[in-house]
Amino acid sequence: MGLPVVGMVGGGQLSRMTHSAATALGLSLRVLADAAHDSAALVAHGVVVGEHTSLADLLSFAAGCEVVTFDHEHVPGSLVRALEQEGHRVLPGSDALLYAQDKQLMRERLHSLGVDVPAFAAVGGAADLDAFAAEHGWPLVLKAATGGYDGKGVWVVDDQQQAAPVLASGVRLLVEELVPLRRELAAVVARSPYGQAAAWPVVETVQDGGVCVEVVAPAPGLSEELALAAESLALRLADELGVVGVLAVELFETADGLLVNELAMRPHNSAHWTIEGARTSQFEQHLRAVLDYPLGATTPTAPWTVMANLLGPQDGEDGGDGGDVGGRGELDRRLHMLFAHDPALKVHLYGKALRPGRKIGHVTALGEHLDDVRRRAREGATYLRSGSWPR
Amino acid sequence: MGLPVVGMVGGGQLSRMTHSAATALGLSLRVLADAAHDSAALVAHGVVVGEHTSLADLLSFAAGCEVVTFDHEHVPGSLVRALEQEGHRVLPGSDALLYAQDKQLMRERLHSLGVDVPAFAAVGGAADLDAFAAEHGWPLVLKAATGGYDGKGVWVVDDQQQAAPVLASGVRLLVEELVPLRRELAAVVARSPYGQAAAWPVVETVQDGGVCVEVVAPAPGLSEELALAAESLALRLADELGVVGVLAVELFETADGLLVNELAMRPHNSAHWTIEGARTSQFEQHLRAVLDYPLGATTPTAPWTVMANLLGPQDGEDGGDGGDVGGRGELDRRLHMLFAHDPALKVHLYGKALRPGRKIGHVTALGEHLDDVRRRAREGATYLRSGSWPR
Numbered sequence: 001m002g003l004p005v006v007g008m009v010g011g012g013q014l015s016r017m018t019h020s021a022a023t024a025l026g027l028s029l030r031v032l033a034d035a036a037h038d039s040a041a042l043v044a045h046g047v048v049v050g051e052h053t054s055l056a057d058l059l060s061f062a063a064g065c066e067v068v069t070f071d072h073e074h075v076p077g078s079l080v081r082a083l084e085q086e087g088h089r090v091l092p093g094s095d096a097l098l099y100a101q102d103k104q105l106m107r108e109r110l111h112s113l114g115v116d117v118p119a120f121a122a123v124g125g126a127a128d129l130d131a132f133a134a135e136h137g138w139p140l141v142l143k144a145a146t147g148g149y150d151g152k153g154v155w156v157v158d159d160q161q162q163a164a165p166v167l168a169s170g171v172r173l174l175v176e177e178l179v180p181l182r183r184e185l186a187a188v189v190a191r192s193p194y195g196q197a198a199a200w201p202v203v204e205t206v207q208d209g210g211v212c213v214e215v216v217a218p219a220p221g222l223s224e225e226l227a228l229a230a231e232s233l234a235l236r237l238a239d240e241l242g243v244v245g246v247l248a249v250e251l252f253e254t255a256d257g258l259l260v261n262e263l264a265m266r267p268h269n270s271a272h273w274t275i276e277g278a279r280t281s282q283f284e285q286h287l288r289a290v291l292d293y294p295l296g297a298t299t300p301t302a303p304w305t306v307m308a309n310l311l312g313p314q315d316g317e318d319g320g321d322g323g324d325v326g327g328r329g330e331l332d333r334r335l336h337m338l339f340a341h342d343p344a345l346k347v348h349l350y351g352k353a354l355r356p357g358r359k360i361g362h363v364t365a366l367g368e369h370l371d372d373v374r375r376r377a378r379e380g381a382t383y384l385r386s387g388s389w390p391r
Numbered sequence: 392m393g394l395p396v397v398g399m400v401g402g403g404q405l406s407r408m409t410h411s412a413a414t415a416l417g418l419s420l421r422v423l424a425d426a427a428h429d430s431a432a433l434v435a436h437g438v439v440v441g442e443h444t445s446l447a448d449l450l451s452f453a454a455g456c457e458v459v460t461f462d463h464e465h466v467p468g469s470l471v472r473a474l475e476q477e478g479h480r481v482l483p484g485s486d487a488l489l490y491a492q493d494k495q496l497m498r499e500r501l502h503s504l505g506v507d508v509p510a511f512a513a514v515g516g517a518a519d520l521d522a523f524a525a526e527h528g529w530p531l532v533l534k535a536a537t538g539g540y541d542g543k544g545v546w547v548v549d550d551q552q553q554a555a556p557v558l559a560s561g562v563r564l565l566v567e568e569l570v571p572l573r574r575e576l577a578a579v580v581a582r583s584p585y586g587q588a589a590a591w592p593v594v595e596t597v598q599d600g601g602v603c604v605e606v607v608a609p610a611p612g613l614s615e616e617l618a619l620a621a622e623s624l625a626l627r628l629a630d631e632l633g634v635v636g637v638l639a640v641e642l643f644e645t646a647d648g649l650l651v652n653e654l655a656m657r658p659h660n661s662a663h664w665t666i667e668g669a670r671t672s673q674f675e676q677h678l679r680a681v682l683d684y685p686l687g688a689t690t691p692t693a694p695w696t697v698m699a700n701l702l703g704p705q706d707g708e709d710g711g712d713g714g715d716v717g718g719r720g721e722l723d724r725r726l727h728m729l730f731a732h733d734p735a736l737k738v739h740l741y742g743k744a745l746r747p748g749r750k751i752g753h754v755t756a757l758g759e760h761l762d763d764v765r766r767r768a769r770e771g772a773t774y775l776r777s778g779s780w781p782r
Contacts, residue, residue: 004723019434020411026740026752028434043410043419045434279735279757293727297735301692332395336684344670344688349417361417366670 004291005030007065009052011038013350013359014071014267014283017275019044021283032061039350040071055079062088069245069290070266073101074147091193091244091290092265099241100265104145104174113240115233116259118252123173129163136177145172150359151210179259181252185219186270187234188248190285190295197238198285198295199231200278205250205270211357214377215307217273217300220370222253230258237263246271246286269309272362274298276346277305302366304373308381310361312354334384345380395682396421398456400443402429404741404750405462405658405674408666410435412674423452430741431462446470453479460636460681461657464492465538482584482635482681483656490632491656495536495565504631506624507650509643514564517551527568536563541750542601570650572643576610577661578625579639581676581686588629589676589686590622591669596641596661602748605768606698608664608691611761613644621649628654637662637677660700660750665689667737667755668696693757695764699772701752703745725775736771 006022008015011033019029019040030046031038041047050057052075059082062068067089080094092100099106107120121132123142133140142163144153153171156178157163166173184205191197201218219227234249237260241247248268250261271282280288280296288295331354335347342365349361363380367373382390397413399406402424410420410431421437422429432438441448443466450473453459458480471485483491490497498511512523514533524531533554535544544562547569548554557564575596582588592609610618625640628651632638639659641652662673671679671687679686722745729736733756740752754771758764773781 016414020414023407023411023434024737024739026742028742041436043414043436045432045436045438047436279737288730294730294734296730299735339679339685339687343685344690346415346670348415351417351419 004066005046005064006287006290007032007061007068008040008071009058009061009068009075010071011035011040011047012071013039013352013361015040016043016350017272017281017348018071018267018283018286021281021287025284025287027287030061030065032057039352042351053079055082058083059086059088062086062090067091067290069286070097072149072266073097073264077101093242093244096242096244097265100263102146103143103148103262104172106263107174109241110237110260113237115237116257118179118259118261119177120174123167123175126160126163126167129160129167129175132175139178141176141178142166142173143176145174150212151207154210179252179254181254181259183219183253184261185222185230185251185253185258186215186248186268187230187251188246188268188271188274188282189231189234189238190246190282190289191235191238191243192289192295193244193292195239196295197235198280198298199235200271200274200282200298201300202227202230203270203273209357211309211311211359212269213309213311213381214374215270215273216370216374217277217305217307226253226258233258233260245289246282269359269362272348273305273307273364275348276364277301277307277366303368304370305364305366306370306373306377307362307364308377309359310349310363310381310384312356312358312360313385314356330387331384334387338380338383341383342376342380345376347380347384395457396437396455397678397681398423398452398459399431399462400449400452400459400466401462402426402431402438403462404430404743404752406431407434407741408663408672408739409462409658409674409677412672412678416675416678418678421452421456423448430743433742444470446473449474450477450479453477453481458482458681460677461488463540463657464488464655468492484633484635487633487635488656491654493537494534494539494653495563497654498565500632501628501651504628506628507648509570509650509652510568511565514558514566517554517558520551520554520558520566523566530569532567532569533557533564534567536565541603542598545601570643570645572645572650574610574644575652576613576621576642576644576649577606577639577659578621578642579637579659579662579665579673580622580625580629581637581673581680582626582629582634583680583686584635584683586630587686588626589671589689590626591662591665591673591689592691593618593621594661594664600748602700602702602750603660604700604702604772605765606661606664607761607765608668608696608698617644617649624649624651636680637673660753663739663753664696664698664755666739668692668698668757694759695761696755696757697761697764697768698753698755699768700750701740701754701772701775703747703749703751704776705747721778722775725778729771729774732774733767733771736767738771738775 007030009032016039022029031040031044033041110117139158142155187202189199203217204219206214238247248264252259267282274281279299346364352360365373365376398421400423407430413420422431422435424432530549533546578593580590594608595610597605629638639655643650658673665672670690737755743751756764756767
């Protein structure tokens, strides 16, 4: 009997960071990647290049693994079930994963559990929108029921005219009220097959154009009551839905309380801060959970941790020579400058090409004073992206 | 221009942990390993199996690397120089590495720099020992001038009779006084080609049979004066010897002050605690140094950090079914128990077979109270090794 082999479907940064956690535990993550230059495929020893939509590729990948888990939600549910039916251990399982893959099923299930969610309805055509708008008013939010991420698959529309091209796209849609939110929060927990669960402190997530740009741990000024409510909700959902591994519950904080926005059943951007900011990172915890080890302590290691995503250069920003991986020379120069500027900032790069808007890394600052920690994280991310210090 | 490629000669746990640090920096360590099952070869993407004593293998490995560095001292100096002469960037360079490879040259150089070292002499035969004993008395310490590690290549001898087999071995030897030491310390620093240097707090290292079993950071009860002296000494040696990368200076603390015992120019066991216990780990720092990035902050993240080495089972201890990698089943069971017992303990396993006395991993505990932190680290290492809790 050799080392337990954990296979992760998807070769993105979540696999990449999970591989580092696996390495410390004496393991080596096996990765099913779309391409040899995927983020995790660049660093993991056991890389299989294949299609996550091909049952043959999935079965052949799973054959060498004691447990198969995921760095994204894009493996069709029928294939996840087929893997299970062939006797493979898949965690989170298909019955849970369903609710991270299909927003309509998720909304219906949460509603039936008595969990507050934005008002929603399935949309077949323009008439459904009119009916929904009659109750909730415009603007409304259209969402692709499956396949969206990082703001993709979400459209805020003011009227039928703006909705028309989305309705015409043929994508299965649901409509939601545009929630008047104070801010977004995330409650991240992990659960093992044994049923043990552990929660990290609730964080504030800051979005820009549907993409998370900053996470503050813990959420500043959050009342103990709301923090407890959010943690309890996430722990309850992990249990009710039978999640194994990390569960991230994205929340809207409103004047009336908390609404669940999205669920993710894998390591999640809102918990990258745990690598340095908590005694057990979400990546180690996900592995502990899917291997049914007792979970690790989620105690913070500093009063404040702020993670800022490093996005590829935006319009008008200098991404270096060409904005592709060829831009590494310029990124490298910026790294030098940033390391000299802030020797305590932690930089994580994913080995990805510098495409506009793409998450190519993140930086993490930790410390005693929120303003200072936040400024350092923002400085780091802004400088690496643009080559200029924020004013 | 692609990512900078750092190559590390040697596939042990130092390479393994350096690979995880490289992964965060957007890199992927290339490893020259003796065998495909070497610790780092199990987890790194770019593994070349070859001999570190073969110039052909070294040249072919170096061809794809921007910089070549080492996880051990066993590459012959002539080959390191040959790599440099072929135009490869090798860090630390041969002129520095010499003093980590040859204890006699090291002792002579340090003596000429006015640094306190144990009394020593080269040994050609029994007559040299008698002459040395006349001045310093028995017992004496014989050391292989090159190639020793973890207590190997060191013999404490009471008389000529005990020395005879060592003298007859044909190994080039030096003799040293047996220093009446209070305890052992280590001062670990890093230095970049630019000349920037940074020191971690001085630690106490606890040895058992010449093998490090425990490291306490910072060294308990060490006066500020001695701590500063040790740090200054290590920084001065890094500069005088032209070290690039991590330099570990192993020290004897005696009633009269500090003596230098050994030098290592690579990530070192006495600084594994920095993975969780300092803002920048020695592995990240070594990479920053050899890539000539500005160095990271060495600030501790907790008042006390204790690292305990996990050694393969000793005589009379139950290492599981057979004491080989087949013992993973038993180690896995112990991991479950330990994780349940202490959810905040950090476990690092190297993917190595469970051979007696071999370093197969380490555990790290952090916290406010030294006694508690030390107890937790010892409990963890003892339980994983023996399957029994310490009394």
